[in-house]
Amino acid sequence: MLFDTHAHLHDAAFDADRPAVLARARAAGVAGFLTIGTDEGTSVAAVALAAAEPDIYAAVGIHPHDASTADGTTLERLATLARAPRVVAIGEIGLDYYRDLSPRAVQRTALVAQLQLARAVGKPVLLHCREAHADLLDVCLAEGVAAVGGILHCFSGDLEVARRGLDLGLLISIAGPVTYPSARRLAEVVRALPLGRLVVETDCPYLPPQPWRGQRNEPAYLPVTAARVAELLGVPMRTVAAATSENAARLLALPPLRSGPAASPA
Numbered sequence: 252m253l254f255d256t257h258a259h260l261h262d263a264a265f266d267a268d269r270p271a272v273l274a275r276a277r278a279a280g281v282a283g284f285l286t287i288g289t290d291e292g293t294s295v296a297a298v299a300l301a302a303a304e305p306d307i308y309a310a311v312g313i314h315p316h317d318a319s320t321a322d323g324t325t326l327e328r329l330a331t332l333a334r335a336p337r338v339v340a341i342g343e344i345g346l347d348y349y350r351d352l353s354p355r356a357v358q359r360t361a362l363v364a365q366l367q368l369a370r371a372v373g374k375p376v377l378l379h380c381r382e383a384h385a386d387l388l389d390v391c392l393a394e395g396v397a398a399v400g401g402i403l404h405c406f407s408g409d410l411e412v413a414r415r416g417l418d419l420g421l422l423i424s425i426a427g428p429v430t431y432p433s434a435r436r437l438a439e440v441v442r443a444l445p446l447g448r449l450v451v452e453t454d455c456p457y458l459p460p461q462p463w464r465g466q467r468n469e470p471a472y473l474p475v476t477a478a479r480v481a482e483l484l485g486v487p488m489r490t491v492a493a494a495t496s497e498n499a500a501r502l503l504a505l506p507p508l509r510s511g512p513a514a515s516p517a
């Protein structure tokens with residue numbers, strides 16, 4: 252049983268066949284999903300999808316790409332959404348100095364505001380970071396992220412960054428790139444980390460594992476990523492599935508996961 256800690260299932264990429272995508276994932280052993288907003292509109296969509304599907308939870312936030320939209324009015328609306336019952340985290344938020352789609356100072360301001368929102372509502376954060384790890388971890392430390400916890404999603408840093416993240420109380424999330432033959436540094440990071448601090452994700456519709464590169468990603472592919480993590484750690488797949496699901500459920504304060512959530516009650 253796996254939990255997909257980072258998905259964008261409300262994305263238009265799934266509009267044509269969302270029920271089939273979810274059915275394939277459930278059949279593949281994915282027992283829960285976190286669908287994550289990246290701006291105000293997608294945060295509203297994430298909350299709506301979580302309200303309709305018992306095994307989907309929502310997160311609301313403004314992505315660093317969209318940080319320029321995080322004005323006072325938008326942040327107020329986000330704060331209202333953040334208090335909805337099936338919203339279990341604030342995200343995705345963070346810093347992206349690779350694509351720089353919003354000015355860096357604006358990205359940092361939006362990150363600080365949303366870390367403060369997370370503390371105000373007592374929910375963990377989902378952190379996106381590309382080529383900005385030093386700044387991201389500094390801001391997280393200054394804003395007391397340890398009080399709520401969080402996940403460094405689609406981890407792309409080195410071992411030193413991972414250890415700093417662990418020191419801040421964060422979990423490390425491994426995504427499809429761990430299956431790429433070129434991902435040697437990420438493989439080394441996974442081998443060095445305690446299973447008690449790892450979670451797995453798809454980031455669908457983006458970043459498919461190796462067999463599906465170039466195609467749309469979906470949660471049914473999550474077992475391939477988890478199997479690679481198990482291989483790197485030298486433990487059985489079921490051990491990785493159980494540990495990563497428990498780690499996610501603890502952080503997000505979820506009820507215990509059950510397989511076959513669509514099954515009729517006994």
Ligand SMILES: [Zn+2]
Nearest residue numbers: 343379404405
């Ligand atoms: Zn991201």
Ligand SMILES: [Zn+2]
Nearest residue numbers: 257287343454
């Ligand atoms: Zn994402």
